[in-house]
Amino acid sequence: MTRPATVTLCALQGVPLIEPGFDLARIIVDALHSTGERLCEGDIVVLAQKIVSKAEARLIALEDVAPSPKAIELAAECDKDPRLVELILSESQEVMRVRKGALIVR
Secondary structure (H helix, E strand, O other), rough: OOOOOOOOOOOOOOOOOOOOOOOOOHHHHHHHHHOOOOOOOOOOOOHHHHHHHHOOOOOHHHOOOOOOOOHHHHHHHHOOHHHHHHHHHHHHOOOEEOOOOEEEEE
């Protein structure tokens, strides 16, 4: 008899504010150890892209970004800062959908 699949979410405690150069793997292992949790075969660890970017020092000040005409146009459609849209476009392959409050890209 096959056991039913289960999903358990566990927010790790003791994770510091991430700064450029931090070793995310070490931070996760240390946080797991301090809480008594452990990873098992088949476990999946999910991280927010923001902390990965911060650890990789992929930080850009918006005041240093010059939006393109395309970014300005899309920003008006989705009601976002054109500089932010420029950064999104620079990391995307394709704009999938645009509406107020949302810019969906691939």
